[in-house]
Amino acid sequence: MNEEAYINTPLGIAKICGNVDGISSVTVLNNDLAEITSVIPEILEDCVYQLQEYFNGTRQQFNLNLNPQGTDFQKRVWEQLSTIPYGKTISYLDLAKQLGDVKVIRAAASANGKNPLWIIIPCHRVIGTDGSLTGYAGGLSRKQWLLNHESPYKQQSLF
Structure with missing residues (x-):
């Protein structure tokens, strides 16, 4: 049986699901209607x-038992995504x-x-070949936030 929890994050409320076999999903909700666990x-x-x-900026790699549900091909892609280093990006073509x-x-x-x-x-570390932000299920503003969060070159506000 899956357990679930709702937590606050800088991107909104995240829903975490998992069981003894591992974490099966982490998604950020598009509304703040869920009650924090x-x-x-x-x-x-x-x-x-x-x-x-x-x-908080103190973890760059996760060490969790994961159990995502998907096809064999999807799981292969997700395993490959897991090799992209923190603070780096690759293109969909590179992937x-x-x-x-390449096909x-x-x-x-x-x-x-x-x-x-x-x-x-x-x-979120996969971008267009031309360096553009393309497609992100959580929205491009969240993708940009995550890439900025992981960037070794922190953008300073002028005001």
Whole structure:
């Protein structure tokens, strides 16, 4: 049986789901209607803690038991996404090449968009070949926020 928790993040309320087999999904909701979980289920505590560290800027890699549900191809894509280093980006074409076939670029992009483990499997680190932000299930503003958060060159506000 899946446990779930709702936590506050800088991107909005995140919903975390998982069970003894691992974390199956982390998504940021597009509204703030969910009630924040007051007592985190034990099975999700480590995930919540690691996400808080990530948002605080003290964690760059996650060390969690993951159990995303998807096709074999989607899982291959998600495994490849997990190799993209913190603070780095690759293009969809690079991703397809890493998977061994440039012709799978659209399928890889589709699998990227179906990633159920936002942030933990860093689908936000995939950009267009021209460097543009393209497609992100959570919205481009969240993708930009995550890339800025991970950037070694922090943008300073002038005001």
